[in-house]
Amino acid sequence: MAALRLALGQINPTVGDIGGNTAKLLARLDTARAAGADIVIFPEMVVSGYPPEDLLLKPDFVAACMEAARTIARASAGLTVIFGCPWLDGDLVNAALTAHDGALVGVSAKRYLPNYGVFDENRYFATGCGTMVFARDEMTFGVSVCEDIWYPDGPPTEQAKHGGARLLVNISASPYHMDKGASRQRMLATRAADNGAFVAYVNLVGGQDELVFDGQSLVFGPDGALMARGRQFEEDLVLCDLDTDQPTRQRLLDPRCRKWEPVPTRCPPRVRLAALPAKPCPALAGTVPAAPLGRLEEVYRALVTATRDYVRKSGFCGVALGLSGGIDSSLTAAIAADALGPENVLGVAMPTRFSSDDSLEDAEALAARLGIECKTVVIEPIFQAFLTALAPLFGDRPFDVTEENLQPRIRGTLLMALSNKFGRLVLTTGNKSEVGVGYSTLYGDTAGGYAVIKDVPKTLVYALSRWRNEQAGTDVIPERVLVKPPTAELRPDQKDSDSLPEYDALDPVLRAYVELGLSPTAMVAGGMDAAVVDRVTRLVDRNEYKRRQSPPGPKITSRAFGKDWRLPIVNRYAPERGLCEPGKES
Numbered sequence: 001m002a003a004l005r006l007a008l009g010q011i012n013p014t015v016g017d018i019g020g021n022t023a024k025l026l027a028r029l030d031t032a033r034a035a036g037a038d039i040v041i042f043p044e045m046v047v048s049g050y051p052p053e054d055l056l057l058k059p060d061f062v063a064a065c066m067e068a069a070r071t072i073a074r075a076s077a078g079l080t081v082i083f084g085c086p087w088l089d090g091d092l093v094n095a096a097l098t099a100h101d102g103a104l105v106g107v108s109a110k111r112y113l114p115n116y117g118v119f120d121e122n123r124y125f126a127t128g129c130g131t132m133v134f135a136r137d138e139m140t141f142g143v144s145v146c147e148d149i150w151y152p153d154g155p156p157t158e159q160a161k162h163g164g165a166r167l168l169v170n171i172s173a174s175p176y177h178m179d180k181g182a183s184r185q186r187m188l189a190t191r192a193a194d195n196g197a198f199v200a201y202v203n204l205v206g207g208q209d210e211l212v213f214d215g216q217s218l219v220f221g222p223d224g225a226l227m228a229r230g231r232q233f234e235e236d237l238v239l240c241d242l243d244t245d246q247p248t249r250q251r252l253l254d255p256r257c258r259k260w261e262p263v264p265t266r267c268p269p270r271v272r273l274a275a276l277p278a279k280p281c282p283a284l285a286g287t288v289p290a291a292p293l294g295r296l297e298e299v300y301r302a303l304v305t306a307t308r309d310y311v312r313k314s315g316f317c318g319v320a321l322g323l324s325g326g327i328d329s330s331l332t333a334a335i336a337a338d339a340l341g342p343e344n345v346l347g348v349a350m351p352t353r354f355s356s357d358d359s360l361e362d363a364e365a366l367a368a369r370l371g372i373e374c375k376t377v378v379i380e381p382i383f384q385a386f387l388t389a390l391a392p393l394f395g396d397r398p399f400d401v402t403e404e405n406l407q408p409r410i411r412g413t414l415l416m417a418l419s420n421k422f423g424r425l426v427l428t429t430g431n432k433s434e435v436g437v438g439y440s441t442l443y444g445d446t447a448g449g450y451a452v453i454k455d456v457p458k459t460l461v462y463a464l465s466r467w468r469n470e471q472a473g474t475d476v477i478p479e480r481v482l483v484k485p486p487t488a489e490l491r492p493d494q495k496d497s498d499s500l501p502e503y504d505a506l507d508p509v510l511r512a513y514v515e516l517g518l519s520p521t522a523m524v525a526g527g528m529d530a531a532v533v534d535r536v537t538r539l540v541d542r543n544e545y546k547r548r549q550s551p552p553g554p555k556i557t558s559r560a561f562g563k564d565w566r567l568p569i570v571n572r573y574a575p576e577r578g579l580c581e582p583g584k585e586s
Contacts, residue, residue, distance in 0.1 A: 002138045002245065004167075005281065007037035008217040008238040010230045012206030014313050015049030016061075022047060022068045025083065026075055028237060033079060035239055036281030039136070042083035043171050043204040044146050045094065047072070050173035050204060051211070052086065056124045062088050073099035078276060080136055082143055084171045091126035096143045096171050098134060100273045106132060110145035111155055117564050118175060118211060118555065131155045133163035136273045138244040141167035146174060149191055149201070160195035161260045163268035166222075166247035167198045174203050176214035176302050177558050181292060185218060185226070193224030196251040198242055205235055207309030210552045210562060212302050216292070222250035229289035232298065233305040241284050296467040299460070299556055300335070303452060306554030307427075308339035310450050316425040318344035320418045322411050322445075323367065323374060325349070325359030327486060329429040330366050330477045331465050332452045336427060342371035346424060349376045350411045352383050354489045362478045369476045379410050386410070404490035408444030416447055425449040428551055433458040433503055435550055435561060436510050437536060438543030439496070446550050454553030455560040457510065458486070458503040501532045509536040515559045545569045 009028040013021040025042055032040040044050060047065050055061045069085045076099040087095035093109035109128025113121040133142045142159025149156050149170040159165035168191065174184065192199040198221060205215035217230035219240045228240040251257040293301060311319060319336050323329050329347075336345045349363045360376070367374030386406050394402075415426045426448035430440050432455050440446055453461060465477045486496040486503075500506060509532055512518040520537050524530045544567040552562070559565045 002243070003283070004137070004139050004242045004244055005036055005038050005284075006200055006219065006238075006240045006242060007032035007035060007040045008200065008202040008219070008228075008230060008236075008240075009040060009042045010202060010205050010215045010217045010236040010238065011042065011046065012213075012235055012309070013043075013046050013049040013204065015052055015208055016055055017049065018047060018061075018064050018068050021049060022071060025072060029072075029075060029079070029081065031237055032239075035237070036279050037079065037239065038276075038279070039080040039082065039141075039169075041169055041171060041200060041202045042081075043202050044084035044096070044173040045086065046083050046171075046204070047085040049208065050084075051118075051120075051208070053120070053124075056086055056092060062086050062092065069097055070104065073097070073104040074102055076100060077102045080134075080273065082169055082171060084145065084173075086125075092124060093128055094121060094125045094145055096145050096169075098143055098271075100134075100136070101276060105273065106134060106143070106271055108132065108143040108145065108155075110148060112147040112151055114147050117559070131158050131163070131268045132271060133159050133165045133268050134271045134273055137275065139167055139242070140164050140270070141169055142268070143169045143171070146170065146172040149199075150187060152191075152194070156191060156197075156199075157195060159268055160197045163270065165197060166244070167200060167242065168192070168195065170199065170201045172201060172203045173213060175211040175555065177556055177560075178295070178299060179558070181214060181216050181232070181298075184216075188218055189220050189224040189226065192220035192222060194256070196222045196254055196257055197247050198222060198227075200240075202238075203230075205230075205233060205305075207306035207554065208313070209310070210555050210560070212306040212309075212554050212556070214298075214302065222247045226289055228287065229292070231290045232293050233301045236290075239284055239287065296463060297471075299456070300464055300467060302556050303335050303456070303464075303554055304339045307335055307450065307452050310552075310554075311340060311425055314425065314449075316423060316449075318346065318422075318424045319427050319450075320346040320348060320415055320422075320424040321427040321429060321448075322415060323347035323349045323363035324429075324489070325356075325362035325366075325481065327461055327465060327477075327481050328431050328434075328453060329363075330481050331461055331468070332427055332429045333366060333370060333372060334465075334468050334476060335452055337370045337372055345370070345372040346418070346422075347372050347374045348411075348415060348418065349374065350379045350414060351376070352378075352380050352407050352489075354407075354491060354494070356489065358480060358484070359489060362481050365478050366476070366481070369474070369478075377414060379407070379414070382410050383407060399491070404488070405441045405444060407490050408441040408488075409447075410444075412444045412447030419449070427452050428454075428553075430454060430550065431456050431458050431461050432557070432561070433500075433506055433510060435547055436514065436543075437500060437506070437539035438546045439500055440546060440550075442546060442549055446546070448551050451551045451553030454550060455556050457507040457557075459507045501535060505529060505532045506536055509533050510540070511557075513537050513540060514561070514565055515557055541567065
């Protein structure tokens, strides 16, 4: 059996850090060389980081990326190295570069440029045309970039059926959301089996702004069987030995291959790579694909990864957040402590006359169990000063949401002062359910730099909190926090359910409306309560302005508020329900 050893370099680059990204790649390249790799593969746009967005409009940035790519090519002595980089040759393309034995030998431009959801590649890149294959010893392989492999008749299929490729390499920057890993794996297994070829897929890992990349690089055999999987949310070097004869055997056994269309007259050009000395290497012993994480652990790890990378890549030394003694701030604090270390997290309790003793006790207990610092600043005197100053203007108008909103605005001001003074990034603690319907205070609990659970529905907040306690084997998040009715504590005896439907009813409507795109009529026809559907969808429709004021936060569902899903701020479209009535800020 002739064997070829692949190494998938699943690494965590930083957008714009060309030197740091290159150094990380070269270090991993040395490790792969020492492990006896023949072909080493790195993710899409690994040199620039992904997504580089308008940095790509700066000629000096593109030139620096290309110079780094030449440095990487020179370091490929004795190896074949495939990696992603923006490449300018007449026009700018999203390229997979192939280097072999110290020289750059091929540029494969991405053909299917995504321009939906979080992607905006048509703004920056020209569409690639054509494809090519490379012949190295006994293996012919094709190279494609991310989206190219999601289409059944895309470049990888051309490379296999028309170019004779037995190995299909795909470099990717595929962001995470729940269930994405399973759908990605099904698609790649299908590509491998349909083409009778190995598929080697390498993905980025780490957080970048609102995106989080899960890694989970994969290798499939020509029969579609999983051969290797990289770890989720961790850097990894995945090694896999390929039997170069297996694709031929598989194609002989699969009658579908005999129904392929005839090879066209102009088949993909073949680049023959210079032979390299054989590297006698012992076979990999007992390699087992990394097991996928459970659903709750996967989401929690995504949030931890995103928070860690956003804070550190932004250059902050630590974070501060308000601790109310409620479930949202408790989960946010736990994620922050796990991401950054408890010594880098400051919790601040800011009670008023409406804050219960239980809430303050729960905030202090949480901080002690997490090992984070907790300070208490009683804001009642500040609140009273505002009320006194505004009394002549308010006259005899009754206490309402105006006075309620003063309290979170005071808290936001104090947290931002701590950020300025001590260089800490402020984390906001609003969840997707609240953000979606506008249950928040502008310039108050939306004041901050990163919204950790912005895309986590309230019901999932509870599930993640219980999961975190189970992993610790103790109630890190106090049990009382998990069982008491959620409340903002901005007026006497307040509960969230005074202003909103119960979250068990609200969250399914929010998911159906935002993530699945169902109309109110369809939701009611499917069995949802008509009054809840009407109430929730009206709130979502009229609160776009508030959502746009929320800081960035990690995307973990299929459609998150922001680039994924947004409405016009001025919007009078309300089908089947008449116009939305203006509502008070809450």
